[in-house]
Amino acid sequence: EAGVAQSPRYKIIEKRQSVAFWCNPISGHATLYWYQQILGQGPKLLIQFQNNGVVDDSQLPKDRFSAERLKGVDSTLKIQPAKLEDSAVYLCASSLHGDREETQYFGPGTRLLVL
């Protein structure tokens, strides 16, 4: 079974530029998550999709971050404009239905450095 795929793996941009990350979840997984992991911290949930609908985006900085999951499969996360404090690893995860006992499977992450 193929895992969660993410691209790019690394990205360096200057502040105020925009950037986009892509995620392809495990086939058949209805629930998709985007996390932000700042160096030395645990992952923090940014947004959760159930199919193509948003379930939780309470911690997404909506003035600069946006995410979409068209057709309920792939997802993109965008930052515009980027700030220095956005430097982090952006992890995508997926699970079958998002139920309480389900495992979330994580991708390798996209490492973002904002200069």
Add this chain to the structure above:
Amino acid sequence: QKEVEQDPGPLSVPEGAIVSLNCTYSNSAFQYFMWYRQYSRKGPELLMYTYSSGNKEDGRFTAQVDKSSKYISLFIRDSQPSDSATYLCAMKSPGGSNYKLTFGKGTLLTVNP
């Protein structure tokens, strides 16, 4: 007070040692408790999952939950260099129609051969 507290370490032990990793939490709504392992430059992978107080064993790993004290632990027996990674505790609580995962900061473990 943070919802989940975890000592970031780093923790360095010799091969074969017993390792104890711990987390405390403040939110009584947490119902499910997990330990994830994260190798350098990789995503977290689930190691242990439990939802009741007590112990759960899987090979060299034992997860322990004490809900009355709001304290969880992960024990690694006969630690190996391949166990060197960051260990993240994580907890789930119900939130509307979904269950939200909250992570600790992670403890960096190095097992020296």
